[in-house]
Amino acid sequence: MERIVDARGLSCPQPVILTKKVMDEDDGSLEIITIVNQQAALENVSKLAANQGYQYEVEEKDGDFYIRMKKAQGEGTGVKEGKNIAVLVKSRLFGEGEEELGGILMKSFLYTLTEMKGDIKHIIFMNSGVFLTCAGSPVLEHLKALAEEGVEILSCGTCLDFYNLKDKLEVGSITNMYAAVEILTSAEKSLTI
Amino acid sequence: MSNLIKAEKYALFTFNTTSHALKAEKVLKALGAEFLIVPTLREISSSCGLSVKLSWENIEKYYNDLLENKVPVEGVFRVEKEGKKNNITKIEMA
Amino acid sequence: MLNKEMLVVDVVEKFPCTEEVFKKYEEKAGNCIMCSHLFNTLEAVSRDYGLDLEQFMQDLEQSIKKGERVIF
Numbered sequence: 001m002e003r004i005v006d007a008r009g010l011s012c013p014q015p016v017i018l019t020k021k022v023m024d025e026d027d028g029s030l031e032i033i034t035i036v037n038q039q040a041a042l043e044n045v046s047k048l049a050a051n052q053g054y055q056y057e058v059e060e061k062d063g064d065f066y067i068r069m070k071k072a073q074g075e076g077t078g079v080k081e082g083k084n085i086a087v088l089v090k091s092r093l094f095g096e097g098e099e100e101l102g103g104i105l106m107k108s109f110l111y112t113l114t115e116m117k118g119d120i121k122h123i124i125f126m127n128s129g130v131f132l133t134c135a136g137s138p139v140l141e142h143l144k145a146l147a148e149e150g151v152e153i154l155s156c157g158t159c160l161d162f163y164n165l166k167d168k169l170e171v172g173s174i175t176n177m178y179a180a181v182e183i184l185t186s187a188e189k190s191l192t193i
Numbered sequence: 194m195s196n197l198i199k200a201e202k203y204a205l206f207t208f209n210t211t212s213h214a215l216k217a218e219k220v221l222k223a224l225g226a227e228f229l230i231v232p233t234l235r236e237i238s239s240s241c242g243l244s245v246k247l248s249w250e251n252i253e254k255y256y257n258d259l260l261e262n263k264v265p266v267e268g269v270f271r272v273e274k275e276g277k278k279n280n281i282t283k284i285e286m287a
Numbered sequence: 288m289l290n291k292e293m294l295v296v297d298v299v300e301k302f303p304c305t306e307e308v309f310k311k312y313e314e315k316a317g318n319c320i321m322c323s324h325l326f327n328t329l330e331a332v333s334r335d336y337g338l339d340l341e342q343f344m345q346d347l348e349q350s351i352k353k354g355e356r357v358i359f
Binding site: 011012013016017020040041044047048051166169172173174179 | 288289295296299300301303306319321322323325326351352
């Protein structure tokens with residue numbers, strides 16, 4: 001299938017951002033063609049392609065550059081290792097029930113994740129789950145260890161705002177519902193806690 | 194404490210019941226101990242799915258502290274991780 | 288939420304509202320940062336253009352905090 005990104009006349013970084021959006025949807029079957037008409041844009045889209053493990057060819061036609069990109073097969077540079085699992089944590093406690101037990105189960109759960117090297121790509125914290133990524137959290141060390149292993153730790157910005165925790169975030173970055181849903185639906189497997 | 198998370202040589206305390214594990218957490222916390230609540234390793238048969246992971250040097254002190262606070266420790270194990278395998282030795286406390 | 292090792296492209300992609308901050312800095316830098324340094328880290332950008340990294344990051348974070356309220 002072919003997807004055309006017409007980025008003629010757009011200034012940096014738009015051609016790259018638009019191309020990246022299509023790449024994020026690509027399961028390897030797409031041929032992406034980005035059209036630009038500026039040298040800087042051509043260079044940056046080419047860099048993006050190389051960066052993301054795409055093979056690309058450039059064709060010039062009437063002053064426009066057509067960059068044809070196809071995901072490299074097999075052991076490409078941009079191919080991620082591991083299973084790509086996303087975890088959604090929607091409460092500061094694990095499951096419903098006694099607070100004491102919920103807290104201790106959460107510790108035990110997150111500790112177990114630290115041992116699953118490479119498979120977990122994202123952990124998203126929503127609602128009271130955001131207490132876990134903020135100052136005073138009993139599992140800050142767990143999450144920092146996960147972040148060091150390359151797991152992306154994301155907290156819901158609306159939730160941080162609601163609980164007045166925006167300045168207390170200690171690990172990871174802030175996300176919104178769009179990004180969170182995209183991650184959860186594009187992951188090979190997602191778990192909700 | 195992040196060192197303890199990644200530690201591949203450590204000690205584990207197991208418990209008879211979950212309430213003992215919960216109580217152990219409280220006692221150790223009050224003592225300012227460095228420890229982690231972790232799931233009991235699959236290789237260890239224990240009546241409780243939660244264990245306490247701590248560094249090897251401290252086990253005697255904390256074992257006794259727990260006993261004094263009426264938290265019986267079911268088993269004490271020395272764990273050494275080798276790749277994906279855990280080498281586990283049960284330790285008898287005096 | 289940002290660190291100096293992040294690439295410009297990742298920052299702009301995740302937080303589109305930071306584009307304005309980069310544009311503002313382009314005036315200072317006299318060059319299109321998002322053209323020439325899109326795949327460089329924030330640290331490299333500030334080094335290459337002699338920017339105050341701390342201030343730069345602060346401005347970016349500020350715009351993210353402001354921008355988020357609009358996004359959701």
